[in-house]
Amino acid sequence: MSEPPAIHLQNVSLTRDGRTILDRLDLDVAAPGITAVIGPNGAGKSVTLRVIDGLIRPDAGTVRLSPGRRAFVFQRPALVRASARANVALGLVSLKLSRRERLERIDAALARVGLLERAGDAATRFSGGEQQRLAFARAWAMRPDLLLLDEPTASLDPAATETIEGLITEMAGAGTAVLLVSHNLGQVARLADETVVLAAGRAVERGPTRSLLFSPRTVEARAYLTGELPWTSFAAAS
């Protein structure tokens, strides 16, 4: 793989319908490794991933990524009414590959997620776990330098979650920088080297995952991690 990209967001702001989604967000991610982004609903986690991927253009600020391939796995796998093989192939369209290399990559990716025998089956008939494995196969086949994950196991059972976590670890081990948005703090503890806490569109705290999870320094991070309602903790802090 080529040199993995670092992510550099500086002063990134986004407002929609009068609501501030991202508020002068600064975020640096040094690749490789797994960086988790956590925070309460509406903190701007998913939007941050979309801004990084270029799906949403911020109103202000700088977004700089090192050159390289990006892949995005969404919470709900977006699959076309076509075979599993065709869905993986879709990820390779924009890459300049020979036909042989393309087919090899597709089969290798499907084999890696245990779906090679179902390569010709309609992807939309797969179970939720299988669909997400297929979405990972598509990302895996792309051999991305940066992998963006938006709650990739939110609706999966423990077995499917374990499979997906194995894939994430493997890709990170192969040099892919992973940015993982998750509400599953156990998963964050298992996977992430670094964790960033987002609150109200700002990165309020970051650090090595274990120390951040067990001894958060900021009011917002503590409130989120202990499940406190934000206004209670803010009131106590003020």
Next chain:
Amino acid sequence: MSQTLQETLFRLSTLDRDVLSIAWLSLRVSLTAVGIGLLLGIPLGSLIAVARFPGRGAVVGLLNAFMGLPPVIVGLVLYLLLSRSGPLGALGLLFTPAAMVAAQALLATPLVAALTRQVIADAEAHLGEQLRSLRLSAPRRAGVLIYDARFSLFTAALAAFGRAISEIGAVLVVGGNIDGHTRTMTTAISLETQKGDLSLALALGAVLMALVLAVNAAAAILRSHAAKAYG
């Protein structure tokens, strides 16, 4: 009345030459028009669904309004264009099957485009972000969305066929209802009813109904198989 029914059954069972030739012309004209409508309407509807441009809302509104375009108005406009003194008069298409195809295509295209826009907009809501993330070009994205929604687009084709085969106003104005040349099932049914030849009108009506039912049944079977295969 019973004699009329007997004559109708006789015409149908003996594959009456008049009935067959009129039905065949109608089918040819309408299927060609629907084909043109699909070729133009699907890309147009997909483009409007995927693209973002100023005045898009007005275009969508106009397209939806054009679904209900009165056939006789389409026939009249086309008549003016194709008549000897009109801008397209030199083509010599007035009172030919080609003019009838053009008229029905004009009716089918906005219908296909409007229904396609809705279907593709739904598919886009589900897949659009992923396809953009995969860095697919806009035409490629539209192609993938059309492929994904292909079974739903049957409905658009079906609606267009229903509109084309059953309309009378446009083909009557630009075709002229010329015996053996531009007489379709709908124009013939109207004429024969006025002349009192009810058996021919009824036989053609039965064929028309059978055609519409057969096409709908085939589409329903296809959709049901597709739903089983792809969910």
